[in-house]
Amino acid sequence: METNVNHKTYKMKLFEDLIIESAFGMPLQPIYKGEIPCELLSFNKAVAQKRYDTTVHFYINDKEFTRILTYPEKYLEILKRFKSVIAPDFSQYIEMPYPMRLYHCYLNKAFAAYWSKNGINVIPNITWSTPDSYDYSFAGIEKNGIIAINCTGVKKSAYSKFLWLEGYKEAIKRLEPRHIIRYGEKMPGEFEKISTYFENENYKLLNNGRKR
DSSP: OOOOOOTTSSOGGGGTTSOEETTTTEEOBOOOOSOOOSOEEEHHHHTTOSOOSSEEEOOSOGGGTTHHHHOHHHHHHHHTTSSEEEOOOOOOOTTSOHHHHHHHHHHHHHHHHHHHHTTOOEEOBOOOOSGGGHHHHSTTBOTTSEEEEEOTTGGGSHHHHHHHHHHHHHHHHHHOOSEEEEESSOOTTOOGGGEEEEOOHHHHHHHHHHHO
16 A cells, blocks of 8 residues: 655654665664564554553554654654564555655654664564665665564465565575564575564454354
């Protein structure tokens, strides 16, 4: 889902003092120093959550969290309550124009850096699309850290699965992570020994419904 927003939709001044890394101007994300999550909670459920000893993720439809663009300070205060947060996941669809994919990647990293700067433990979320996205997608991420990767929807076609696996291998090569928080089904060729897997909540609910 495209965000269809411009620079006036949210307050750009929030990102003015972020440390910028790489030729693409991507904000530098501090390495995550917290614990490996034991539980994940989607952002759309976290807003009304009263138990905060969990990790919030954004592996949901973009339209369910674009409000962070309009009310960044409000959701900063909400997310501060939680143990940790996986960086946003504005989509990079392969059919998107290159500038839109670059822009969505920037938003993911800018919010991650902004939240980290304001005391939230943020796990970098690594996203990519086609090979021409690798340079900006992996920019600003420190090596040997804990990262998060989502694979929701990649099994819909052989081509999307191929692109995901190629990007995954490139991410491992460039970032050399010491641990990976993986959301979604296991994929062939993954580094399972350094990965912690979490089932897609929506798929889980769907499957449970089918079993009844």
